Amino acid sequence: MEEYSADTSKRPEPEVLSPTSALNSQLLPIAAVLLAVLLVAVFALLVRKKSSKRGDAVILAGCSDAGKTAILTTLAYQQTLPTHASMQTNAALVALPSSRKTLRVVDVPGHPRIRDQFQEHLPQAKALAFVVDASTVSRNGAAVAEHLHMIMHALTSLPPSRSTPSLLIVAHKCDLLKGTANASAEQLAINRVRTILERELEKRRSTHANGVAVEGLGAEDAESEIGGLECTGNGEFKFAEWEGGEVAFIGTSVSVGKAAQVVTEKHSEKDGLSSLREWLEELA
Amino acid sequence: MLDHCSISHKGGVVLWSRSFTPAASHTAASSASPVNSLVREALIEGRSSDGKYEKDGYAVKWTFVNDLELIFVVAYQRILQLTYVEDLLNALKTLFIKLFQPFLTTFVASLHVTTTVKLSASADTHSSWNFAKAFDGWDAVFDKLLRGLEDKAAQERRTRSGHVIRPMVEVTPPEEDINIVPSQSSDNVLDEEQIARNVQALKNRLRGRGGPPGRRGRGRADVGNGRDSLPGSDSETPSKSKRKAKAQRKWGDEAPTESDMASLDFSYDSSTSDSHIAPPVDLSALVDNGSLGTRTQDGLYEVRDWEFAQSQGGKSADDVIAEVLKKSGQEPPKPSSGSLGALGSIFARLTGSKVLTEEDLKPVLEAMKQHLMKKNVAKEISDKICEDVGQSLVGKKVGGFQTTNSAVRQALANSITRILTPKTSTDLLLSIRTKLSAPVAASQQRQPYSITFVGVNGVGKSTNLSKVCFWLIQNGFRVLIAACDTFRSGAVEQLRVHVRNLGMLGVDGATNSKGRVELYERGYGKDAAGIAKEAISYARDNDFDVVLIDTAGRMQDNEPLMRALAKLVATNNPDKIIFVGEALVGNEAVDQLTKFDRALRDFSAASGGQERGIDGMLVTKWDTVDDKVGAALSMTYVTGQPIIFVGCGQTYTDLRQLRVGNVVQAILSD
Numbered sequence: 001m002e003e004y005s006a007d008t009s010k011r012p013e014p015e016v017l018s019p020t021s022a023l024n025s026q027l028l029p030i031a032a033v034l035l036a037v038l039l040v041a042v043f044a045l046l047v048r049k050k051s052s053k054r055g056d057a058v059i060l061a062g063c064s065d066a067g068k069t070a071i072l073t074t075l076a077y078q079q080t081l082p083t084h085a086s087m088q089t090n091a092a093l094v095a096l097p098s099s100r101k102t103l104r105v106v107d108v109p110g111h112p113r114i115r116d117q118f119q120e121h122l123p124q125a126k127a128l129a130f131v132v133d134a135s136t137v138s139r140n141g142a143a144v145a146e147h148l149h150m151i152m153h154a155l156t157s158l159p160p161s162r163s164t165p166s167l168l169i170v171a172h173k174c175d176l177l178k179g180t181a182n183a184s185a186e187q188l189a190i191n192r193v194r195t196i197l198e199r200e201l202e203k204r205r206s207t208h209a210n211g212v213a214v215e216g217l218g219a220e221d222a223e224s225e226i227g228g229l230e231c232t233g234n235g236e237f238k239f240a241e242w243e244g245g246e247v248a249f250i251g252t253s254v255s256v257g258k259a260a261q262v263v264t265e266k267h268s269e270k271d272g273l274s275s276l277r278e279w280l281e282e283l284a
Numbered sequence: 285m286l287d288h289c290s291i292s293h294k295g296g297v298v299l300w301s302r303s304f305t306p307a308a309s310h311t312a313a314s315s316a317s318p319v320n321s322l323v324r325e326a327l328i329e330g331r332s333s334d335g336k337y338e339k340d341g342y343a344v345k346w347t348f349v350n351d352l353e354l355i356f357v358v359a360y361q362r363i364l365q366l367t368y369v370e371d372l373l374n375a376l377k378t379l380f381i382k383l384f385q386p387f388l389t390t391f392v393a394s395l396h397v398t399t400t401v402k403l404s405a406s407a408d409t410h411s412s413w414n415f416a417k418a419f420d421g422w423d424a425v426f427d428k429l430l431r432g433l434e435d436k437a438a439q440e441r442r443t444r445s446g447h448v449i450r451p452m453v454e455v456t457p458p459e460e461d462i463n464i465v466p467s468q469s470s471d472n473v474l475d476e477e478q479i480a481r482n483v484q485a486l487k488n489r490l491r492g493r494g495g496p497p498g499r500r501g502r503g504r505a506d507v508g509n510g511r512d513s514l515p516g517s518d519s520e521t522p523s524k525s526k527r528k529a530k531a532q533r534k535w536g537d538e539a540p541t542e543s544d545m546a547s548l549d550f551s552y553d554s555s556t557s558d559s560h561i562a563p564p565v566d567l568s569a570l571v572d573n574g575s576l577g578t579r580t581q582d583g584l585y586e587v588r589d590w591e592f593a594q595s596q597g598g599k600s601a602d603d604v605i606a607e608v609l610k611k612s613g614q615e616p617p618k619p620s621s622g623s624l625g626a627l628g629s630i631f632a633r634l635t636g637s638k639v640l641t642e643e644d645l646k647p648v649l650e651a652m653k654q655h656l657m658k659k660n661v662a663k664e665i666s667d668k669i670c671e672d673v674g675q676s677l678v679g680k681k682v683g684g685f686q687t688t689n690s691a692v693r694q695a696l697a698n699s700i701t702r703i704l705t706p707k708t709s710t711d712l713l714l715s716i717r718t719k720l721s722a723p724v725a726a727s728q729q730r731q732p733y734s735i736t737f738v739g740v741n742g743v744g745k746s747t748n749l750s751k752v753c754f755w756l757i758q759n760g761f762r763v764l765i766a767a768c769d770t771f772r773s774g775a776v777e778q779l780r781v782h783v784r785n786l787g788m789l790g791v792d793g794a795t796n797s798k799g800r801v802e803l804y805e806r807g808y809g810k811d812a813a814g815i816a817k818e819a820i821s822y823a824r825d826n827d828f829d830v831v832l833i834d835t836a837g838r839m840q841d842n843e844p845l846m847r848a849l850a851k852l853v854a855t856n857n858p859d860k861i862i863f864v865g866e867a868l869v870g871n872e873a874v875d876q877l878t879k880f881d882r883a884l885r886d887f888s889a890a891s892g893g894q895e896r897g898i899d900g901m902l903v904t905k906w907d908t909v910d911d912k913v914g915a916a917l918s919m920t921y922v923t924g925q926p927i928i929f930v931g932c933g934q935t936y937t938d939l940r941q942l943r944v945g946n947v948v949q950a951i952l953s954d
Contacts, residue, residue, distance in 0.1 A: 064324065065315050069296035076394070085323040086296030088353070090395040104397055107295070111328050112707040142718070146709055203721075207714045212758045214929065214941050 057091075057104045057124045058280065059165075061151055062131035063144050064110040067172045070254050071131065072107040074273055080254045085109070089117050099281050115147065122154060125165040127283050129276070132169060134189035134251070135176040137196050145200030156243070168248045168279060169193065169239075175253040186251030186275070194239060194249060202237040250275040285366055285434065287342065288312050288359040289426075290319050291380060295353070295395050300419050302426065308359070318342045318359040327355075328702065329924060338362055347373045349381060350679040351639065352388050356380075367440075368433040375429055380422070387418050480539030638682050640691070642674070648692045649674050659951050661914030662871045665921050673699055697948055700917060704944045706926030710900065712860070713759060719859065720829055732764070732823040734831040734856065736816075737902070738849060738884075739864035740876055741837030744904035744931060746775065748864060749834050750782040752929070754936040757786060757800050761829040766819035767805035768812040768852065769836040776805045779834060789936070802828075812836070813852040820856060833858060840879035850887030853896050862928065863898045866905045867915045877922040898923055904931040906940075911950040916942065 060068040069083040076092040086109040108118040171189035179185035239247045287308040290301035303309035343362040577588045649670045656666040769775035783803040804819040838845040889895040
């Protein structure tokens with residue numbers, strides 16, 4: 001500061017001060033640029049820390065009353081708590097004992113008005129498990145198929161830079177079906193769910209392929225086609241031929257109120273969700 | 285007395301529940317439980333703001349705790365009138381939170397994991413979540429609370445019944461003594477109701493006096509029949525029976541009670557009547573100074589001209605400056621009054637601990653309500669939506685850089701999206717193909733898919749019916765149009781013109797669509813239900829796929845016409861009943877839809893068929909409202925049914941599907 005006041009008083013000696021002022025005029029923009037770069041770096045670090053790593057969550061979706069929240073509580077708390085219709089998404093951490101890893105499982109509500117919430121979690125999803133109530137699927141197969149169609153359409157419309165989440169169809173509530181001599185209850189449930197869903201999805205596919213749809217309002221985002229059901233082969237819908245990826249099927253069951261057996265490395269007891277746990281471990 | 289009580293988390297996990305009867309415990313475990321139905325039908329649909337919900341003979345009351353995301357529900361038999369339920373819910377709320385706050389916060393946090401972190405050790409995961417142990421002791425507390433409240437309610441009932449008997453006894457002298465004027469004990473307050481009752485007593489006694497003793501007995505019986513305030517000799521039993529019996533009809537020849545007089549008093553508020561001050565009116569909201577007209581030289585006030593090109597943003601520079609000056613003039617008072625409060629709330633928000641209270645929310649919700657009404661949402665609906673949003677936000681924590689305004693706006697956007705998202709499939713093509721491809725018995729023929737268009741006069745039913753017909757023809761269906769509007773002159777000719785036009789428009793390279801669309805009409809003056817029945821059987825015999833039934837427009841409170849419509853619906857059982865409404869309608873939309881839906885349900889159930897209501901809606905004249913599309917929101921809120929199509933013009937291709945995102949954006953944009 002003294003230099004500046006000295007500068008104003010000592011007018012006849014400018015050459016003493018010019019190098020410092022020149023240095024200042026050079027330093028100032030450099031310092032400003034450095035500060036800006038530092039701020040941007042700090043900001044980028046903060047933003048990156050906030051957004052979770054991509055592809056580490058498993059989404060549980062399905063129609064209302066399929067049993068998604070019950071599955072989540074069994075996986076997360078090792079006991080099946082009584083549940084009712086969910087009004088909002090639950091996200092919990094599930095420990096997989098045999099591989100010592102943890103997964104984040106997201107349970108999205110199934111009510112038709114709020115089921116679009118799964119779209120928010122899709123970017124972070126590694127896999128999507130679609131839970132179907134195997135005991136009532138023959139009655140409300142069309143509604144289940146509509147929901148599944150929406151999910152399959154969302155999966156196939158993801159940008160190709162991201163890896164597509166793998167799809168698993170869970171035939172839940174197998175304990176309500178009676179097994180026969182040839183096939184266990186899980187097999188029966190899986191077959192029933194597969195045939196009914198294939199039939200309904202084929203109906204939807206043929207309607208949309210051959211039909212002329214009505215445009216949506218605001219034709220800028222022309223998303224009037226609901227695709228997502230394309231298949232190789234002769235075009236008829238089959239899960240094995242779906243172009244969106246591999247679809248796995250498993251059968252599960254839980255019983256409310258009973259504490260599930262803890263599956264440790266030493267003794268793996270078979271409880272209703274063991275096939276789901278195995279699939280999760282393969283995933284992790 | 286109660287049937288079921290439960291405490292659960294909004295994510296679906298039930299933390300504690302108790303059923304008081306075996307039947308209740310059986311239904312509570314199934315998916316038809318009152319809690320499940322409550323959540324599914326009232327809470328998620330957002331139609332819960334009048335505070336009560338009834339289903340299957342149960343009445344259900346509930347309350348929220350928003351920061352811990354809990355729902356407290358009590359269900360009891362609808363016929364009981366329990367007065368202590370609200371107090372029970374509030375007491376439960378405070379007690380539960382006080383006793384179990386730390387466990388609840390960890391539980392809620394465990395359900396909102398945002399990133400995958402490694403759990404420290406697998407050992408403590410399964411030992412820490414012992415739910416039964418966490419809530420033990422709660423059962424005893426609940427029992428004590430319930431017993432206390434029930435005892436208090438029983439106590440109140442007893443004292444209330446004790447009070448009623450006494451004034452009756454004092455007012456009535458014995459029947460035989462007709463010369464005695466009714467004497468009041470000195471400590472009775474002589475209010476208007478007492479005076480009226482006394483006058484009535486005198487009249488009755490005087491009337492009973494004229495006649496021989498034998499007839500007097502009968503006279504007394506006659507007099508005693510219709511009057512519920514009879515001061516007869518049996519003073520105690522009428523009071524008790526009056527309380528238990530239903531309130532008898534007031535025939536208007538009795539003196540009105542005080543409550544009646546208070547409800548009929550439409551003069552100014554008695555509290556302010558002495559000062560004669562009118563209720564405060566916000567004058568600045570009534571007049572927009574920028575749009576005032578001009579005064580001519582003679583002193584006449586002329587209204588300003590309508591400007592087309594600049595109507596959107598064409599304010600002159602003077603107006604803008606005037607507005608800015610006015611706003612800045614208002615600003616200084618605000619910081620001085622709440623400067624520390626504003627700073628404090630900013631700090632609280634940044635540290636993530638600001639909790640929304642009712643006072644914070646009230647001005648914001650009020651502004652949101654005005655905004656919705658400006659966008660042509662009906663007043664009742666905006667009220668209910670804003671109340672709902674307020675209820676779901678009270679007590680919620682707002683963190684980061686989010687202001688109250690943006691939190692409310694976000695919640696409002698979610699609520700509106702939820703209301704507009706259809707809960708049933710709106711895919712008409714799929715439903716038609718499903719019905720047409722359903723297996724049919726060998727002896728019968730395939731039934732066509734029938735759609736009925738209903739609505740008030742002049743909304744565009746016939747026009748939009750022909751648009752839907754064009755779309756169906758494009759998809760390869762054979763359509764029969766049934767002209768069941770036998771009232772309006774020219775209705776049948778109008779449909780004939782449409783059929784001729786549609787026949788001339790070719791599809792898929794064909795020169796015309798002669799065989800694809802036909803009109804079934806029987807002239808004017810006949811019964812619409814009969815014509816519809818014949819049309820459907822004609823369609824079945826001649827292999828038509830879809831039957832579109834055009835009905836006459838009718839006002840919603842015209843009972844004979846609504847009955848006729850319900851008869852058409854009951855005899856023909858159409859697969860879809862589409863209500864056609866226009867986008868310009870304002871508050872009237874609520875009235876139209878409620879009455880149509882109600883009338884259809886009541887009358888169609890009464891005439892022996894199953895109960896049918898409105899299945900979907902078609903909003904017309906959408907091109908006349910550019911972004912004031914609130915009518916769509918009002919209509920879906922009232923019925924809960926989706927909007928299947930939107931009509932936006934007068935040519936055959938002006939039919940669109942509703943995009944929920946666009947409508948929400950249009951409603952919330954400024």
